[in-house]
Amino acid sequence: MGKMVEIRWHGRGGQGAVTAAKLLAEAALGQNKYFQAFPEYGPERMGAPIQAFTRISPEPIEIHSNVTNPEIAIVLDPTLVGSIDVTEGLPNDGIVLVNSSEPPQEIKKKLNNQKVKVYSVNATQIALETIGKPIPNTTMLGALIKVTNLMKIDDAVEHVRSSFGKKFNQSVIDGNVKAVERAYDEVSG
Amino acid sequence: MAKTVALTGNAACAQAMRQINPDVVAAYPITPQTTIVEEFATFVANGKVNTEFINVESEHSAMSACVGASAAGARVMTTTSSQGLALMWEILYIASSLRLPIVMHNVNRTLSGPINIHCDHSDSMGARDAGWIQLFCENAQEAYDTTIQAIRIAENKNVHLPVMILYDGFIISHAITRLELLEDEDVKKFVGDYKPEKYLLDIENPVAVGSFDGLHGFYFEHKKVQNEVIERSKDVIVKVGNEYGKLSGRSYGLFEEYKLDDAEVGIVVLGSTAGTAKLVVDQMRDNNKKVGLLKLRSFRPFPAKELFDSLKKLKALAVLDRSSSTGSFGGPLFGEIRSAFYDGKNSPKIIGYIYGLGGRDVSLNDIEKVCNDLSDIVKTGKIKKEIDYLGVRE
Amino acid sequence: MKWDIKNIKNWKYNQHLEGALIPEAGNAEYYKTGGWRTERPVIDKEKCTNCLFCWIFCPDTSVIVEDAKIKEFDYDHCKGCGVCAVECPKSAISMIDENEFKKQENT
Missing domain, CATH: 3.40.50.920 (Rossmann fold)
Incomplete structure (x- = not known):
């Protein structure tokens, strides 16, 4: 991708939306790209809807405004679809990627802007089966890479290995890697 | 060799503080500066620095402890934001008039009210007459670079003034971006050892600090000196900025x-x-x-x-x-x-x-x-x- | 006098020490506070037992002692507070009006 990509993450406090946004930005570092990752600033409350943002660009990023027109919205919690407008500011050819057991066509019916491209992946289920916890954030990274081609899946996997390697034991690392790979394969749109 | 990393503005400044390894840090956490204090306290706990970290009960105490430690002859740093800076207010003037080279981050956040934790420059603008050097930074890289330069500017023998490093709360402090860190050894060499000329713990040459001038009335004279010194510091800011450019490839000036x-x-x-x-x-x-x-x-x-x-x-x-x-x-x-x-x-x-x-x-x-x-x-x-x-x- | 401040009132702004530091201990001695006094302590050596209470209590170290005995008062610095006279267990110190003292001196 030649130009800057802007991504908005929707989640609930405690689901790891901020961590996911940061993880993606750090993975971009391995691609020698420039990036910004920042949460919607405010009191972070467990369970409350929250947003985080990632910008990725081949060139240094100088803008410090909010992300208001992202190309991609990622929804970590399926119950947010319909309760908040996850398509707000998205262009008609924008992408909405949802962690959900529902197929994309069903999700699209609940969106304000139904022209956007919708993808879904059951990241919570994948996370339960691979990591053993219903935390969908790293899993969604695999799906995101599939639908956007932001980077090669192998590079993302390598980044997950190195960044988790500092803090976690081998089974946690392997689980996360497996989650990323499965989401990459299983995302549908 | 510089290292390219992904860090928030606050984490970058905490890294700069680790590399500087100041003698004393007295700081009190406040949004959005908190993560600097957190990270630096971790460095202290893990023995990554030799710093004496003073836990204080307020920013007023933090700056007071910094003044005491700096007067005693230590290299001293602290960090704050917003209401914290406001609470330090009276001691800011003491630090600058005693000509103490304290280096402080103020992560810019508005002054309440209505209560608000987000960015504007009302906090540091409120301290603009306090006699501190104030350097504004655009991004995390500049905040990191300026932290290292600030030590040299503050301690320069033609300056001896406290320096406030300013960068935008949340927008810079909490955003992860790509930046370059210098090698620890290069930072150590660049900042050098701190050798204060006159300090409280110099038992061979005792001095009294914080005297009352009411008997003879030379407050006015000291203010003129402070004005001249801070004016003179322009040359030092440029010189240090250029020297830093030779080390890092990133030069800095007054604007x-x-x-x-x-x-x-x-x-x-x-x-x-x-x-x-x-x-x-x-x-x-x-x-x-x-x-x-x-x-x-x-x-x-x-x-x-x-x-x-x-x-x-x-x-x-x-x-x-x-x-x-x-x-x-x-x-x-x-x-x-x-x-x-x-x-x-x-x-x-x-x-x-x-x-x-x-x-x-x-x-x-x-x-x-x-x-x-x-x-x-x-x-x-x-x-x-x-x-x-x-x-x-x- | 290590730190010559006799003429400090006329010092130019850049002659003062950086940060208003004071480079010499005990320099308060150079500042004569005896002129603040309206009454001066005078000791009756007949009554004095050299218990040194006055020396202990004097807030301006203006009771001068030699060989464990009261020698004199330092009138350059004594402000005439009268603590010595109050505390003296033998009432050996009396406070005399400065004007009276000067009159006595003149006659």
Whole structure:
């Protein structure tokens, strides 16, 4: 991708939306790209809807405004679809990627802007089966890479290995890697 | 060899503090500065630094402890934000008048109320007369770089003044971006050892610190000295900025000029908004509009003459203030820039904008509006509004 | 006098020490506070037992002692507070009006 990509993450406090946004930005570092990752600033409350943002660009990023027109919205919690407008500011050819057991066509019916491209992946289920916890954030990274081609899946996997390697034991690392790979394969749109 | 990393602005500054390895840090956490204190306290706990970390019960105590430690002869750093800086207020003046080279981050956050944790510059503008050097940073890289330079500026024997490093709360402090860190060894060499000349714990040459001048009345004389010294510090800021450039490839001065050479209209701004404004300047240039930008780094000392020389060829100039000096004629930056141009011949028309208060987002459209207003002034020769607001709901 | 401040009132702004430091201990001695006094302590050596209470209590170290005996008062610095006279267990110190004292001196 030649130009800057802007991504908005929707989640609930405690689901790891901020961590996911940061993880993606750090993975971009391995691609020698420039990036910004920042949460919607405010009191972070467990369970409350929250947003985080990632910008990725081949060139240094100088803008410090909010992300208001992202190309991609990622929804970590399926119950947010319909309760908040996850398509707000998205262009008609924008992408909405949802962690959900529902197929994309069903999700699209609940969106304000139904022209956007919708993808879904059951990241919570994948996370339960691979990591053993219903935390969908790293899993969604695999799906995101599939639908956007932001980077090669192998590079993302390598980044997950190195960044988790500092803090976690081998089974946690392997689980996360497996989650990323499965989401990459299983995302549908 | 420098290391490219992904860090928040606060984490970058905590890394700079680790590399500097100050003798004493006394700090109290406050949003959005908290993560600097957290990270640095971790370095202390893990033995990554030799610093004596003083847990204090307030920012007033933090700055008081810094003054005591610095007077005793230690290299001292601290960090704060907003209400914390306000609580330090009376001690800020003590630090500068005692000529103590304390280095402090103030992560810019508005002063309540209504209670607000987001960015604007009202906190540090409230301390602009406190006798501290104030250096504004655009991004995390500049905040990291300036932290390292600040030690050298503060401790320079022709300066001996405290330095405040300023960067935008959340926008810079909490955003992860790509930046380069120097090698630990290079930072250690660059900052060198601190060798105070006169200090409390020098038992061979005892001194009394914090004397009362009421009997003879030489307060006035000391204030004149402080004015001269901070004026002189301009040369040191530039010299250290250049020397740092040789080490890192990133040089610093009193301000940065962006496409000003042939510009007809220009914008002066502090902090992260400069980055956003550079994009707008580029867009304007694409449309053959001669727009330039001046990003002021050194607000104290205020380089009035240098700014005049840099901006005098413009036809119209907009000064953007991210703080409201309630009851004054425009924001603090506007007032000082305009004053710097009073004696100039054919000076540009100067307008001021108050923007971004309480963290209000600054969009490309906002800056575009400023450029268009400036173009209108050049066309018509008339100023519609001397002081205006940007992005307020009207 | 290590730190010559006799003429400090006339020092130019840049002659003062950086940060208003004071480079010499005990320099308060150079500042004569005896002129603040309206009454001066006078000791009756007949009554005095050299218990040194006055020396202990004097807030301006203006009771001068030699060989464990009261020698005299330092009138350059004594402010005439009268603590010594109050505390003296033998009432050996009396406070005399400065004007009276000067009259006595003249006659």
